Amino acid sequence: MDTDPRDVPSLSTAQTHPLMQFPTVVDLLYWRDVKTTGVVFGAALLLLLSLTVCSIVSVSSYIGLALLSVTVCFRIYKGILQAIQKSDEGHPFKQYLDQDVSLSEDTVHKYSDVVLAKLNKIIVDLRRLFLVEDLVDSIKFAVLMWILTYVGALFNGLTLLILGLIGAFSCPIIYEKHQAQIDHYLALVNNQIKDIVGKIQAKVPGMKRKTE
Secondary structure (H helix, E strand, O other): OOOOHHHOOOHHHHHHOHHHHOOOHHHHHOOOOHHHHHHHHHHHHHHHHHHHHOOHHHHHHHHHHHHHHHHHHHHHHHHHHHHHHOOOOOOOOHHHHOOOOOOOHHHHHHHHHHHHHHHHHHHHHHHHHHOOOOHHHHHHHHHHHHHHHHHHHHOOHHHHHHHHHHHHHHHHHHHHHOHHHHHHHHHHHHHHHHHHHHHHHHHOOOOOOOOO
16 A cells, blocks of 8 residues: 655654754743653753852853763763673763764754844844834833833843743743633733823824824
């Protein structure tokens, strides 16, 4: 019986690019695999908490020493075990040493193009905001900067990263479970903001958008 090639999984891709076997960011944030997400979240949180106590150089050195200690001890253990059993299993990490972990030119070009496009868009938006192309958007941006001055006075950058990490791994799953209620309240808040902005635009000259 003939088999549709589309139904056969491509083994060459997984073998050539083993990194593709790792879960995507969306799967991690939505806790599709609780064990994998827990390991990633715990490791990232532990790293950020460590940075609050030690410098990034010290933390990186300790992590490197810990990983190297594990691999060296395991390498010696397997060597002694092979010598006692007189087996010829070879290097214990040969499977990982043979894997291709280099980035292809296509992958580099793909993501560099994405980053460049995002960077150009940010530059254009900042120029538009700082040169007051639209008065309403520039005022909104000024209000945001004013709020961030208070946020910066309360939290440093590392604390914000920790809070952002916790939010990234908690908000998506909370929103997925309570999407209807959250959308309802967000719509109410959005309507209230639009009403307030509309009243201000109607009373203050020059604040109406160009399209209006």
